[in-house]
Amino acid sequence: MSTEVQQLDRVVIRIAGDSGDGMQLTGDRFTQETANFGNDLSTQPNFPAEIRAPAGTLAGVSSFQLHFADHDILTPGDRPDVLVAMNPAALKANLQDLPKGATIIVDTRDFTERALARIGWSANPITDGTLENFTVHALDLTQLTLDALADTELSRKDAGRSKNMYALGLLSWMYSRPTEGTLKFLREKFAKNPDIAEANITAFKAGWNYGETTEAFGVSYQVKPAVLPPGEYRNIAGNLALSYGLIAGARRAKLPLFLGAYPITPASDILHELSKHKRFGVATFQAEDEIAGIGAALGAAFGGALGVTTSSGPGIALKAETIGLAVSLELPLVVVDVQRGGPSTGLPTKTEQSDLLQAMFGRNGEAPVPIVAPQSPSDCFDAAIEAVRIATVYKTPVILLSDGYIANGSEPWKLPVVSELPDLTVEFLTEPNGTGAEDGVFLPYLRDPETLARPWAVPGTAGLEHRIGGIEKADRTGNISYDPDNHDFMVRTRAAKVAGITVPDLVVDDADDDAKVLVLGWGSTYGPIGAAVRRVRRTGTSIAQAHLRHLNPFPANLGEVLAHYERVVIPEMNLGQLALLIRGRYLTDVVSVTQVRGMPFRAAELADMLQGVISNGE
Amino acid sequence: MASELGLKAKDFKTDQEVRWCPGCGDYAILAAVQGFMPELGIPREDIVFISGIGCSSRFPYYMNTYGMHSIHGRAPAIATGLSTSRPDLKVFVVTGDGDALSIGGNHLIHALRRNVNLTILLFNNRIYGLTKGQYSPTSEQGKITKSTPMGSLDFPFNPVSLALGAEATFVGRTLDSDRKHLTTVLRAATEHRGTSLVEIYQNCNIFNDGAFDLIKDSDTKGEWIIPLEHGSEVRFGADNSKAVVRDPGNGALSVAEDVAPGDPRVVIHDAHSADPSYAFAISRLSQVDSRLSAMGVFRDVSRPSYDDLMNDQLDAARVKAEASNGTDDAALQSLIYGADSWTIQ
Numbered sequence: 018m019s020t021e022v023q024q025l026d027r028v029v030i031r032i033a034g035d036s037g038d039g040m041q042l043t044g045d046r047f048t049q050e051t052a053n054f055g056n057d058l059s060t061q062p063n064f065p066a067e068i069r070a071p072a073g074t075l076a077g078v079s080s081f082q083l084h085f086a087d088h089d090i091l092t093p094g095d096r097p098d099v100l101v102a103m104n105p106a107a108l109k110a111n112l113q114d115l116p117k118g119a120t121i122i123v124d125t126r127d128f129t130e131r132a133l134a135r136i137g138w139s140a141n142p143i144t145d146g147t148l149e150n151f152t153v154h155a156l157d158l159t160q161l162t163l164d165a166l167a168d169t170e171l172s173r174k175d176a177g178r179s180k181n182m183y184a185l186g187l188l189s190w191m192y193s194r195p196t197e198g199t200l201k202f203l204r205e206k207f208a209k210n211p212d213i214a215e216a217n218i219t220a221f222k223a224g225w226n227y228g229e230t231t232e233a234f235g236v237s238y239q240v241k242p243a244v245l246p247p248g249e250y251r252n253i254a255g256n257l258a259l260s261y262g263l264i265a266g267a268r269r270a271k272l273p274l275f276l277g278a279y280p281i282t283p284a285s286d287i288l289h290e291l292s293k294h295k296r297f298g299v300a301t302f303q304a305e306d307e308i309a310g311i312g313a314a315l316g317a318a319f320g321g322a323l324g325v326t327t328s329s330g331p332g333i334a335l336k337a338e339t340i341g342l343a344v345s346l347e348l349p350l351v352v353v354d355v356q357r358g359g360p361s362t363g364l365p366t367k368t369e370q371s372d373l374l375q376a377m378f379g380r381n382g383e384a385p386v387p388i389v390a391p392q393s394p395s396d397c398f399d400a401a402i403e404a405v406r407i408a409t410v411y412k413t414p415v416i417l418l419s420d421g422y423i424a425n426g427s428e429p430w431k432l433p434v435v436s437e438l439p440d441l442t443v444e445f446l447t448e449p450n451g452t453g454a455e456d457g458v459f460l461p462y463l464r465d466p467e468t469l470a471r472p473w474a475v476p477g478t479a480g481l482e483h484r485i486g487g488i489e490k491a492d493r494t495g496n497i498s499y500d501p502d503n504h505d506f507m508v509r510t511r512a513a514k515v516a517g518i519t520v521p522d523l524v525v526d527d528a529d530d531d532a533k534v535l536v537l538g539w540g541s542t543y544g545p546i547g548a549a550v551r552r553v554r555r556t557g558t559s560i561a562q563a564h565l566r567h568l569n570p571f572p573a574n575l576g577e578v579l580a581h582y583e584r585v586v587i588p589e590m591n592l593g594q595l596a597l598l599i600r601g602r603y604l605t606d607v608v609s610v611t612q613v614r615g616m617p618f619r620a621a622e623l624a625d626m627l628q629g630v631i632s633n634g635e
Numbered sequence: 636m637a638s639e640l641g642l643k644a645k646d647f648k649t650d651q652e653v654r655w656c657p658g659c660g661d662y663a664i665l666a667a668v669q670g671f672m673p674e675l676g677i678p679r680e681d682i683v684f685i686s687g688i689g690c691s692s693r694f695p696y697y698m699n700t701y702g703m704h705s706i707h708g709r710a711p712a713i714a715t716g717l718s719t720s721r722p723d724l725k726v727f728v729v730t731g732d733g734d735a736l737s738i739g740g741n742h743l744i745h746a747l748r749r750n751v752n753l754t755i756l757l758f759n760n761r762i763y764g765l766t767k768g769q770y771s772p773t774s775e776q777g778k779i780t781k782s783t784p785m786g787s788l789d790f791p792f793n794p795v796s797l798a799l800g801a802e803a804t805f806v807g808r809t810l811d812s813d814r815k816h817l818t819t820v821l822r823a824a825t826e827h828r829g830t831s832l833v834e835i836y837q838n839c840n841i842f843n844d845g846a847f848d849l850i851k852d853s854d855t856k857g858e859w860i861i862p863l864e865h866g867s868e869v870r871f872g873a874d875n876s877k878a879v880v881r882d883p884g885n886g887a888l889s890v891a892e893d894v895a896p897g898d899p900r901v902v903i904h905d906a907h908s909a910d911p912s913y914a915f916a917i918s919r920l921s922q923v924d925s926r927l928s929a930m931g932v933f934r935d936v937s938r939p940s941y942d943d944l945m946n947d948q949l950d951a952a953r954v955k956a957e958a959s960n961g962t963d964d965a966a967l968q969s970l971i972y973g974a975d976s977w978t979i980q
């Protein structure tokens with residue numbers, strides 16, 4: 018039968034179901050098909066903190082959103098054009114996000130009175146008019162899957178499990194996705210269980226055929242491949258990119274990598290990933306707690322390894338004292354904070370940028386720590402390498418501030434060439450560094466005049482035996498010193514060292530060069546801010562955008578950039594932490610725009626707000 | 636004694652002024668350790684002392700080796716990272732009863748259970764010295780201190796029992812003032828592969844003076860020290876008439892008086908017993924009478940050390956990769972490419 022094929026420039030799809038329904042896997046597969054097809058894309062998983070919240074409840078709904086387009090895009094999209102809901106709870110939990118006219122594909126199987134009552138629906142929303150503003154395809158996906166698998170030996174329960182693949186098949190037909198990858202994936206994933214592999218493949222194909230052969234849909238869509246810069250690409254999530262960045266950074270520094278970590282959402286993926294790469298000299302230590310994790314990493318750093326610790330806000334709080342010790346010892350250390358909603362346990366699986374001030378100030382004493390923030394999933398790779406650079410060149414702990422949004426979200430990544438990454442080769446001191454009267458003497462705190470870094474002299478080097486510690490040290494010798502002037506000097510020197518770290522100037526995108534308003538962001542808000550800026554510009558209004566990778570020290574030209582604009586707007590997923598720093602440092606009265614919903618900003622809302630600021634100024 | 640390397644005790648002294656109170660037991664321990672270092676036959680640059688915070692934790696500043704005076708309680712964790720990433724080094728941890736058993740209790744038991752290659756010297760003065768005399772987790776119940784004017788309420792840890800409970804592979808106990816015994820136990824501890832924990836009774840003459848007098852005083856120590864020597868009967872007291880005996884019925888250990896030579900109930904010390912409950916039972920004798928102290932090596936058994944296991948895994952992964960997917964830049968490049976990359980022309 019001939020279906021109409023419509024061209025679209027972009028689509029946002031959200032797949033939602035029980036957390037046991039395999040929604041993340043379905044989303045991953047659809048993403049991979051889309052990547053293989055050549056669209057630009059951006060994804061956002063959203064799952065409950067509970068591993069298996071009771072089936073059919075709102076708390077148990079897990080979803081995956083994918084935005085793909087024939088042009089370059091920056092976010093997973095504000096609101097889905099298409100929602101696939103595998104049960105009533107999934108429909109209810111996501112309904113309020115749908116714009117008028119959206120398409121809903123819903124599995125009607127569980128729309129029983131009891132199941133509906135359980136989530137507070139007294140009538141069936143499919144038939145009572147609740148969905149009248151949407152195009153609804155109400156199908157018994159479960160039954161369709163069971164029918165497709167009727168000839169197999171599988172129990173109904175096992176067969177029913179393949180309904181996510183049925184839905185994926187249907188979606189793949191709707192959006193003309195290539196399917197070989199998914200078929201291959203299923204064969205490999207269930208290689209040990211060929212019956213299950215076949216069932217999933219059959220369900221997938223049946224879903225595709227349902228779209229193709231029934232009249233229910235009538236239309237299928239095409240989104241042409243995007244025009245992206247030439248090169249090799251893959252799709253990558255932030256935590257994976259960050260893990261690869263750490264491995265590559267250690268390799269470029271010619272150091273073994275030692276990770277000390279304690280599991281915590283959303284940072285555990287990095288521990289899992291690094292554990293797989295022992296062949297590259299990556300040692301991973303799952304410690305008894307976060308304090309031991311960073312302690313072991315610091316111990317390894319003393320021994321000449323690239324010490325790394327990974328955690329999220331609550332764990333970073335526990336690590337504070339050891340970060341302070343690393344500041345005092347002046348040893349390289351990379352501290353990764355994949356931020357999540359706080360305070361306390363907060364929202365473990367949701368995103369937030371509320372650890373900036375913790376990273377900046379969350380230690381006793383004057384304990385400056387450089388801070389680097391990635392701006393997108395693939396950028397986590399480069400940001401990790403930058404953190405390694407700063408740590409090893411300046412012999413300092415560095416905090417790498419990622420967050421749940423980019424950690425779990427994914428996008429296509431133009432692949433780097435390992436041998437072309439920056440050369441970070443580290444030189445250990447091998448001989449005493451004293452001169453003149455101090456010839457032959459080792460001075461552990463004699464600094465490089467340019468970087469103010471002290472030498473890295475590792476155990477095993479004869480003639481450089483020395484003792485370091487958290488008690489204030491005398492300049493140059495590193496011996497214990499309680500001398501007031503020395504302490505004043507050392508505090509200021511440590512501050513000057515961090516303040517003097519060379520970081521690239523801030524680049525401003527002021528397309529028309531006549532903007533009066535600058536929107537300044539940091540970290541994962543890059544995508545939403547960029548998308549909002551495009552919307553504003555499409556209306557013919559000028560606006561400038563700049564994004565900070567370095568939060569400490571700030572780029573040297575930041576003050577100049579701020580002074581150039583009449584208004585500076587800072588959107589953040591916290592209550593104004595960067596705004597506070599900028600006001601305090603530059604006396605710029607910025608407009609702080611904040612949101613802490615555990616979700617990234619919506620581009621449309623941000624664009625409206627920016628328009629508001631621009632017109633108020635006139 | 637001079638070593639093959641020609642090192643002497645004085646080579647392990649630093650130019651830093653030692654700042655413990657005059658008369659502190661820490662001096663004797665420092666002298667014993669410096670004196671025994673040359674025997675190890677390990678070059679100074681391959682030795683590292685890591686400590687936490689406390690009077691005792693100042694120790695690394697006085698040892699002319701590599702050293703780190705870290706933060707309160709965390710030395711075992713820091714040393715774990717150093718030892719596992721640098722198996723070529725000999726890593727010591729110096730800690731106090733507060734450092735190791737209060738704030739750092741968690742790290743201590745986990746280091747012991749993992750059996751990381753560390754020699755841990757726990758200076759037990761049964762008091763917080765550096766913070767000027769509060770009771771510690773090893774202070775006897777009812778102890779009057781600045782923070783417990785009516786007497787402390789908490790029941791104390793027995794560090795040896797605690798370590799054995801954590802399945803430590805080497806546990807010893809010795810005394811600051813008995814240089815010979817101290818050196819013997821330290822020697823055995825440093826020869827052990829895995830974690831060795833040595834509890835060193837240490838007098839704090841300022842805040843808890845005389846805590847160990849009963850076992851120091853030549854008139855009384857014979858009555859209260861239970862000497863442990865592998866393969867020997869556990870006997871003590873005048874004419875060795877007291878002994879640790881095993882109840883033939885239930886296997887329980889106790890101290891008996893007037894035990895005749897050849898009494899079959901007398902325990903023969905077995906530090907190599909695979910089951911830690913024997914050593915644990917010995918350590919509990921002090922709970923029956925707190926004046927009693929078994930001294931020596933309670934347990935010395937072999938179990939693969941965490942560092943060796945980790946390095947075996949690293950080696951195995953590398954060797955396997957060298958024959959398959961590689962370990963070089965190209966291998967990393969192909970890891971980064973993954974299975975699903977695509978080309979845009």
Ligand SMILES: Cc1ncc(C[n+]2csc(CCOP(=O)(O)OP(=O)(O)O)c2C)c(N)n1
Pocket residue numbers: 688689690691692707730731732733734735758760762763764765766771
């Ligand atoms: C995080 C932290 N909490 C508290 C202290 C204060 N403090 C320093 S040493 C110490 C106790 C030391 O007792 P112990 O380990 O027995 O060592 P000693 O001085 O008796 O040798 C305390 C509570 C500290 N330095 N750091």
Ligand code: SF4
Pocket residue numbers: 654655656658659660661690691760764765838839840841842
């Ligand atoms: S306070 Fe006690 S433990 Fe500390 S140095 Fe003085 S005597 Fe030694």
Ligand SMILES: [Mg+2]
Pocket residue numbers: 689731732733758759760761762763764771
């Ligand atoms: Mg003490």
